[in-house]
Amino acid sequence: MIRYIGKRFIMMAITLWVIATLTFVLMNLIPGDPFTSEKKYSEEILNNLRAEYNLNEPLPTQYVLYLKDLAQFDLGPSIKQASRGVNDLIAEGFPVSAVLGIEAMIIAVIIGLFLGIIASLQQNKPLDYLAMFLAVIGLSVPSFVIAPLFQKYFGVEWELLPLAGWNGFEYTILPAIALSSLPLALVTRLMRSNMLEVLGQDYIRTARAKGLSPYFVVSRHTVRNAILPVVTIIGPLAIGILTGSFVIEKIFAIPGIGKHFVESISNRDYPVIMGMTIFYSALLIMVNFLVDIAYSWIDPRIKLGGKEAK
Amino acid sequence: MSKSKWLKRSLAIGIASSMIFTAACTGGGEESKKKSGSEEMAEEQVLTTARLKSEPPALDPAKAEDSSSGTIVRSVMEGLARVDENGIPEPGVAEKWEISEDGKKITFHLRDTKWSNGDAVTAGDFEYAWKRVLDPKTAAPYAYQLHYLKNGKAYNEGKGKAEDVGVKAVDDKTLEVELEKPAPYFVSLTAFYTLMPVNKKVVEENAKWGTEADSYVSNGPFVLDTWEHDKKVVLKKNDNYYGKDRVKLDQINMPVVPDEQTGLQQFDTGEFDEGDKTIIPADLADKLIKEEKAVASPIIGTYAYEFNVEKEPFTNSKIRKAFSMAIDRKSIVENVSLSGEKPATGWIPWEMPDVHAEKPWLESGDYKPFISETAQAEDAKKLLEEGMKEEGYKELPDVTLSYNTSDGHKKIAEAVQQMLKKNLGVDVKLKNSEWKVFLEEKGNGDFQMARFGWLPDYIDPMTFMDMYETDSGQNDPSFSNKEYDKLIKEAKSTIDQEVRMEAMRKAEQVLMDEMPVAPVYFYTESHMSKDYVKDVVYTVDGQVDFSEAYITKH
Numbered sequence: 102m103i104r105y106i107g108k109r110f111i112m113m114a115i116t117l118w119v120i121a122t123l124t125f126v127l128m129n130l131i132p133g134d135p136f137t138s139e140k141k142y143s144e145e146i147l148n149n150l151r152a153e154y155n156l157n158e159p160l161p162t163q164y165v166l167y168l169k170d171l172a173q174f175d176l177g178p179s180i181k182q183a184s185r186g187v188n189d190l191i192a193e194g195f196p197v198s199a200v201l202g203i204e205a206m207i208i209a210v211i212i213g214l215f216l217g218i219i220a221s222l223q224q225n226k227p228l229d230y231l232a233m234f235l236a237v238i239g240l241s242v243p244s245f246v247i248a249p250l251f252q253k254y255f256g257v258e259w260e261l262l263p264l265a266g267w268n269g270f271e272y273t274i275l276p277a278i279a280l281s282s283l284p285l286a287l288v289t290r291l292m293r294s295n296m297l298e299v300l301g302q303d304y305i306r307t308a309r310a311k312g313l314s315p316y317f318v319v320s321r322h323t324v325r326n327a328i329l330p331v332v333t334i335i336g337p338l339a340i341g342i343l344t345g346s347f348v349i350e351k352i353f354a355i356p357g358i359g360k361h362f363v364e365s366i367s368n369r370d371y372p373v374i375m376g377m378t379i380f381y382s383a384l385l386i387m388v389n390f391l392v393d394i395a396y397s398w399i400d401p402r403i404k405l406g407g408k409e410a411k
Numbered sequence: 412m413s414k415s416k417w418l419k420r421s422l423a424i425g426i427a428s429s430m431i432f433t434a435a436c437t438g439g440g441e442e443s444k445k446k447s448g449s450e451e452m453a454e455e456q457v458l459t460t461a462r463l464k465s466e467p468p469a470l471d472p473a474k475a476e477d478s479s480s481g482t483i484v485r486s487v488m489e490g491l492a493r494v495d496e497n498g499i500p501e502p503g504v505a506e507k508w509e510i511s512e513d514g515k516k517i518t519f520h521l522r523d524t525k526w527s528n529g530d531a532v533t534a535g536d537f538e539y540a541w542k543r544v545l546d547p548k549t550a551a552p553y554a555y556q557l558h559y560l561k562n563g564k565a566y567n568e569g570k571g572k573a574e575d576v577g578v579k580a581v582d583d584k585t586l587e588v589e590l591e592k593p594a595p596y597f598v599s600l601t602a603f604y605t606l607m608p609v610n611k612k613v614v615e616e617n618a619k620w621g622t623e624a625d626s627y628v629s630n631g632p633f634v635l636d637t638w639e640h641d642k643k644v645v646l647k648k649n650d651n652y653y654g655k656d657r658v659k660l661d662q663i664n665m666p667v668v669p670d671e672q673t674g675l676q677q678f679d680t681g682e683f684d685e686g687d688k689t690i691i692p693a694d695l696a697d698k699l700i701k702e703e704k705a706v707a708s709p710i711i712g713t714y715a716y717e718f719n720v721e722k723e724p725f726t727n728s729k730i731r732k733a734f735s736m737a738i739d740r741k742s743i744v745e746n747v748s749l750s751g752e753k754p755a756t757g758w759i760p761w762e763m764p765d766v767h768a769e770k771p772w773l774e775s776g777d778y779k780p781f782i783s784e785t786a787q788a789e790d791a792k793k794l795l796e797e798g799m800k801e802e803g804y805k806e807l808p809d810v811t812l813s814y815n816t817s818d819g820h821k822k823i824a825e826a827v828q829q830m831l832k833k834n835l836g837v838d839v840k841l842k843n844s845e846w847k848v849f850l851e852e853k854g855n856g857d858f859q860m861a862r863f864g865w866l867p868d869y870i871d872p873m874t875f876m877d878m879y880e881t882d883s884g885q886n887d888p889s890f891s892n893k894e895y896d897k898l899i900k901e902a903k904s905t906i907d908q909e910v911r912m913e914a915m916r917k918a919e920q921v922l923m924d925e926m927p928v929a930p931v932y933f934y935t936e937s938h939m940s941k942d943y944v945k946d947v948v949y950t951v952d953g954q955v956d957f958s959e960a961y962i963t964k965h
Binding site: 131132133134136137138139140141142143144145146148149150152153181182183184185189193194249250253256257260264265266350351352353354355360367369392406 | 465466470471476541545548549550551552554555566567568569619621622623639640641642666667668669670672673676677679680682845846847848850851852854863864868884885938
């Protein structure tokens with residue numbers, strides 16, 4: 102196991118390096134730079150500005166300088182936000198996005214699993230239809246439509262919850278629900294179909310025939326087997342929520358990290374583009390690793406680093 | 412209880428309780444709103460304004476270059492002069508100033524003023540701040556605003572020494588400024604944020620003084636009390652400000668409001684007292700203005716299309732002019748842009764003062780509209796034929812109109828495309844590019860006809876004129892005209908306002924005859940405020956001044 106983890110970490114480092122290099126190259130291929138603007142800077146002022154961010158150096162030198170800083174976990178300054186570094190942007194914005202994302206994931210997974218299980222046990226009955234109806238809405242109505250509706254009713258009409266901002270738990274409720282709608286629908290549908298498949302298996306029939314209680318059959322035999330594919334998609338879903346929260350963060354005026362990810366590209370804020378990409382890649386790689394670990398815990402037949410186990 | 416019964420029951424309880432909850436809360440929402448017409452000042456002078464669409468990127472005057480930072484810097488700092496709503500300079504930290512006869516030397520006399528930390532504001536602080544902006548190591552983006560100083564440009568370009576720059580503190584209360592050439596608008600420029608003073612002692616002790624609220628020291632009507640990045644800025648009244656009796660607001664809250672729709676709802680529920688485009692969605696502007704909920708004030712600025720005079724068919728001035736004449740500017744303003752703009756009748760926008768006539772440019776005695784507000788289809792067609800004959804075209808070369816990604820630009824470009832088809836019989840292709848790609852291509856001359864917008868660097872017609880000089884870096888159409896260059900040179904060499912204004916009027920005539928740029932409309936800036944908010948000043952350069960604002964009882 103330890104050997105497996107060590108190997109995985111080396112692979113992760115290499116993956117990150119490849120991503121960083123590719124991003125660096127691609128980013129410099131896009132037309133325009135951080136200082137392209139409608140009011141043009143004179144050659145000399147541009148020169149001063151570029152010098153401050155090492156942009157006058159040849160690209161290979163810039164690349165080496167960047168990697169050097171990166172090795173010390175310094176992601177550099179933000180060019181657009183002159184007063185802050187990329188590390189600051191992440192340190193301030195990520196915890197906010199993470200709180201929102203985790204809340205949304207908890208809602209999506211718990212309610213999604215619950216709805217999926219109910220739907221499968223009540224197949225083709227009203228509860229099943231209700232759950233599937235909710236899932237269709239979650240899948241087809243984008244969050245930027247759901248969010249303003251929430252604001253209108255819960256915020257303006259009924260004055261139940263704050264419209265926007267970030268000042269405590271009550272401010273997280275609406276955005277977390279809006280953000281969870283899509284993953285919730287996905288989890289519901291996936292869980293339902295997995296459950297139905299498992300429920301039709303011979304061993305479930307055997308278990309029932311043995312006289313085990315329906316509750317025991319469902320909780321021990323069905324759910325445990327049906328949940329594995331759901332765990333697989335939770336990793337990418339979690340990352341999707343963290344990176345895809347840009348729209349929700351904008352609508353609810355949440356000081357998260359999503360907008361830096363999007364705006365850095367239109368601003369050509371090179372260090373922020375690099376920093377955000379590397380940070381998210383590291384996150385994605387970590388989450389995938391955790392999902393793999395979770396597999397072997399849920400299903401003991403799955404062996405990590407199977408080859409050595411021979 | 413069987414499994415399914417249990418599920419049904421718990422679900423039923425859940426639905427019922429959520430219905431009760433909802434009903435209870437609906438009742439709570441009908442709380443009546445207090446209103447009164449009293450003009451008396453409210454006890455609590457706290458204004459919450461929606462003017463930050465995003466985090467202000469830099470509040471250090473040397474680094475600021477965008478309007479959100481500018482709004483804050485202008486509230487917390489004060490320069491030698493202030494400008495009133497018409498852009499006319501009035502005393503600020505400088506009580507008075509003298510300008511030498513040749514217009515090249517200005518002596519500012521400072522009044523007794525203090526920094527928010529109690530230090531005295533000295534002429535030395537200004538000298539330090541300006542040289543700091545010009546220092547190449549500071550990499551100040553707007554350093555060119557100080558290139559008027561003698562040797563200022565050279566120092567900024569690393570070719571001169573700081574000692575030779577034309578700004579000197581004679582003593583604590585006297586600042587002597589030497590200019591390279593006369594610049595009659597230099598005094599008004601001292602109100603611009605790049606030229607604001609900084610506290611020398613504070614900056615030397617901590618290079619990052621301008622990045623957090625607790626290290627920020629200022630000398631304006633307000634101080635930076637709180638700066639929560641990406642979240643909010645709070646300003647408080649500055650008790651050390653010399654004009655504090657004039658300042659009535661105790662606190663200004665500026666939360667970051669990234670989404671206009673959300674912002675508008677927050678304004679409606681009373682969370683905001685005042686705001687600008689940050690809470691006025693573009694597609695609702697027209698409706699809000701008609702309902703008199705929003706006001707569109709004229710600002711100095713022109714929306715236009717530039718023609719690349721080096722790319723066919725726009726190498727011919729008659730063809731350029733024909734295209735311009737085929738545009739129905741009135742219809743664009745009334746049916747497309749819809750924010751109270753004015754059809755452009757020339758290049759220099761409304762509200763730009765003619766300093767000699769002491770009137771706005773478009774209202775001074777000798778102003779004649781250069782362009783008709785409506786399309787001139789017949790004349791345009793005739794001109795196009797003449798132009799095509801001159802160039803020997805049997806058929807007009809393909810024309811592509813470029814603009815950068817935005818709904819507003821797209822709608823206007825589509826309207827212009829239709830007008831050119833209808834009034835001129837020309838099919839124009841549209842090309843949409845991402846902002847920086849668009850700028851890069853336009854800057855490289857890789858366009859035929861492209862969207863353009865220009866806002867002033869300072870309040871003088873010159874900021875709209877010298878960009879089309881032959882060797883100007885801002886001259887994307889590659890326009891070059893000897894007569895034009897001569898007139899601009901003439902205007903730049905004198906401080907006689909009559910001569911300057913006259914030369915620029917003639918130059919504008921040349922520009923509109925040659926038509927490297929087809930003006931479309933003059934800009935407005937829309938804002939909204941509750942009726943209990945008084946005396947917020949909206950200046951012609953699109954800025955806001957809260958220094959005398961107050962709130963009445965409501």
